[in-house]
Amino acid sequence: MEKKNIDWANLGFSYIQTDFRFVANYKNGAWDEGALTEDANVVINECACVLQYAQTVFEGMKAYTTADGRIVTFRPDLNGERMEQSAKRLEMPVFPKDKFVEAVLKTIRANEAYVPPYGSGATLYVRPFLFGSNSVIGVKPAEEYQFRVFTTPVGPYFKGGVKPLTIRVSDFDRAAPRGTGHIKAGLNYAMSLYAIMDAHKQGYDENMYLDASTRTKVEETGGANFLFVTKDGKVVTPKSDSILPSITRRSLMQVAREYLGLEAEEREVYADELKDFAECGLCGTAAVISPVGKVVNHGNEICFPSGMNQMGPVTQKLYDTLTGIQMGTIKAPEGWVVEV
């Protein structure tokens, strides 16, 4: 397979159109077979439910080349399961997870020329999504839906080395208790745009959101879960019903226990405890872990001992182990690395 002529190492994180995408339609109560198409545009009515009432959910994953030259993706079954949960919460028909995985693999295969080579640091980002496509003016779920999967090559996350982030405790809330924080819906992102632009204006990389009801507990950022390391080397992640269940975070917790022999605990984390942690990181598909060097809580600066120049030692081990598993240099648990 001839690769596209792309400067992989200098790619950013922006949309580059690739050759094929998968499209399936739901009509009269059933999904059609779906197929690959070269048409990157979606034509829908001006009154489509997704445009008026934001009835849409999505997933994010990546395909990459392992050390021994295989094209793989990471735990796609969990993305499929999560999209089922997201769809149910927004009254959308489920796109079954086995069909989801099949569609993802098919789309990656069709765009093989865009899967970056091993060692480039770049990956092929995969974006499955689902939206209500027919016209709806009275508030109700759509009757027709489209499921699509497209891919776009993205560059190395840590270009020019790792730079720990500075984040602020946000005065905005991300998710209501018993709301939609636990599903991957576009609506959670629409309402975070103001807060992230404001954070950037004030010189911060990200917002740390607290629980909306008491504003005392750490939840997550706009698009990544937190991991903390205590001074005695225990890995801790916040537990809450309004956090998006990150596949990266769940994998890292298992890596901590089973590969590194660390204690790993999911529990409520209070903003007051931040000063007691040794390390902090953000986890998600894009970066695996981005280290956080500093949290600013209304003028009170909390600087983690790991500093502003590198990942903390435990964060680094977690990162190296999970990326080693993904790249095929460390033996993966059954089913984690799926060959395309």
Ligand SMILES: *Cc1c(COP(=O)(O)O)cnc(C)c1O
């Ligand atoms: C997608 C997402 C994450 C990260 O999830 P992964 O499955 O690890 O990519 C975390 N938080 C939010 C709000 C997200 O939308």
